[in-house]
Structure formats: structure tokens, C-alpha cells
Amino acid sequence: MPHPQAKVHRMFELVEPIATVTFSEVPNEAFLALGMRDYWDGYFAGRAAPLGQAPAEVVHAVFYNFADGEVARHIPWVWGKVTPQEAIAVRERSSAAALRKRLGELADSPGLVRVAGLATRAAVSAPTEGRALYAGLRALDVPEEPVARLWHAATLLREHRGDGHNAALVAHGIGGTESHVLMALSLGMRAEDFGRIHHLPKAQLAAVVDGLRGRGLVDAAGGFTRSGRETKQRIEALTDELAAPAYDVLGADELDELIAGLEPIAAAAQEVDD
Numbered sequence: 001m002p003h004p005q006a007k008v009h010r011m012f013e014l015v016e017p018i019a020t021v022t023f024s025e026v027p028n029e030a031f032l033a034l035g036m037r038d039y040w041d042g043y044f045a046g047r048a049a050p051l052g053q054a055p056a057e058v059v060h061a062v063f064y065n066f067a068d069g070e071v072a073r074h075i076p077w078v079w080g081k082v083t084p085q086e087a088i089a090v091r092e093r094s095s096a097a098a099l100r101k102r103l104g105e106l107a108d109s110p111g112l113v114r115v116a117g118l119a120t121r122a123a124v125s126a127p128t129e130g131r132a133l134y135a136g137l138r139a140l141d142v143p144e145e146p147v148a149r150l151w152h153a154a155t156l157l158r159e160h161r162g163d164g165h166n167a168a169l170v171a172h173g174i175g176g177t178e179s180h181v182l183m184a185l186s187l188g189m190r191a192e193d194f195g196r197i198h199h200l201p202k203a204q205l206a207a208v209v210d211g212l213r214g215r216g217l218v219d220a221a222g223g224f225t226r227s228g229r230e231t232k233q234r235i236e237a238l239t240d241e242l243a244a245p246a247y248d249v250l251g252a253d254e255l256d257e258l259i260a261g262l263e264p265i266a267a268a269a270q271e272v273d274d
Contacts, residue, residue: 030094050136065176123156164242
């Protein structure tokens with residue numbers, strides 16, 4: 001059944017910290033132990049693995065928001081150190097370990113088992129059409145162990161929403177680097193200070209901002225115009241709308257139960273590693 005968009009967006013807020021333990025220290029160390037040169041080797045090996053040995057051009061297209069050439073510094077080099085199947089196993093195992101570490105006693109609670117089951121029902125129910133990364137993840141086996149199952153479900157829901165977000169950006173004519181600029185401005189930051197793009201050459205980033213300024217989305221001072229803010233809001237609203245079908249399989253009471261059950265888990269998952 002359809003659910004209010006506010007609840008769909010709340011699920012995004014709760015799923016994000018659970019799924020993104022993948023990008024924390026425990027998985028990073030696991031990939032470095034396999035011969036990865038740095039964090040980004042492990043990032044691309046783990047996240048791209050469900051696509052198989054796809055070339056850099058395909059990974060760049062699916063991930064959408066990396067600058068030209070960034071993916072190619074890691075793909076296909078990482079496949080000389082680890083196979084996609086090995087990367088999938090290492091990512092699942094180390095992500096579950098990272099999540100368990102953060103959850104403490106919550107990891108063995110009956111409530112987590114119930115939450116993992118509800119989240120998995122939603123995560124494997126959404127349509128795959130037009131969702132390349134989500135479809136790749138859907139082809140994987142669902143883990144049996146509850147913490148790993150919860151992480152896997154959160155990852156499926158995150159990438160399902162991410163595929164939809166990319167579609168929303170395309171529909172509004174916003175490129176990958178441009179999307180980071182809009183995100184930075186929505187957070188009250190200057191584009192050149194935003195973590196995902198601050199490393200880009202100044203001239204390259206300035207050209208992106210100038211392009212947005214020319215479209216009336218960024219003002220002379222480098223902040224949002226009214227049109228820019230409204231465009232960002234429309235993209236986020238469409239992203240939530242496109243994410244909603246994943247939750248149609250759940251009744252209203254079940255979604256409320258899932259949200260309530262995820263709240264303490266998500267709060268614990270956000271804690272910084274020791």
C-alpha cells in the first residue's frame with residue numbers, strides 16, 4: 001500500500017547509517033588486507049562487485065556522481081587483486097562485523113531479528129527496472145545471520161533509492177558533480193569546501209559552478225538562487241517518490257513498526273569507531 005512521503009523519507013534517514021558502515025574502518029582494513037592500495041580501491045571493489053567485472057565507463061555511469069577519471073583510477077585495477085565474488089563476501093562479512101561492533105547488545109536482541117525481517121521484505125520487493133545497481137544486489141543471496149541480513153537489506157534500500165536519485169538528477173538536467181555542488185549549498189557550505197568535490201582542480205570546479213550560475217541556479221556569491229533551491233527540493237521530492245514502491249509490500253502498521261525498530265539501531269550505527 002502507498003505510504004506518506006514523510007515516512008518514506010524517514011526510512012532513508014534510518015537506512016543510511018546502517019548501510020554506510022560499509023565505508024567505515026573495519027571494511028576498509030579488510031580490503032587493505034587483500035592488497036588494495038587505499039580506501040577508494042576497497043570502496044570501488046566492494047560497491048561495484050554486484051555489477052561483475054564491468055569496465056570503468058559502466059561503473060562511472062551507474063555510480064553517476066564521480067568526476068571524470070576517478071573510477072578509472074581503481075577499476076579495473078582492483079580486479080587484479082580480488083574477484084567480484086570475493087569482494088562481495090569480504091564486504092558483507094566486514095560490514096556485518098562493523099555494524100555488530102557499533103550495535104553492542106542490540107545486535108543480539110529479538111527486536112533486531114524482527115526489524116531485519118521487515119526490512120528484508122521491503123528490500124527484495126521493489127521493481128528492478130532501470131535500477132542497475134539495485135538489480136545487481138538483488139541477484140545476491142540474502143544472508144541468514146540477522147545483523148548481516150539487516151545490513152544487506154539496508155544496502156538494497158539505499159541503492160534502490162540511489163538509482164532513483166540518479167534518475168531524478170537526469171530528469172532535471174543535473175550532472176554528477178553539479179549534484180554535489182547543490183548538496184553543498186543545501187548544507188550551507190561553499191562548493192570548494194564540500195568533502196566529495198573539494199579535491200577537484202579549482203578551475204574544473206569553478207567551471208561547474210559557473211555552469212549552474214548560467215542556468216540561474218547559483219547566484220553571483222556562489223549560493224542558491226530561489227530557482228536553485230526549488231530545483232534541489234524537487235529532486236529530493238522525486239527521489240522519495242521513486243523510493244516509495246519498496247515499501248508498498250508493508251502495511252501501515254508494519255512500516256510504523258519498522259521505523260520505530262530502526263531508530264535505536266540507526267542511532268547506534270552512527271557512532272564513530274573507537
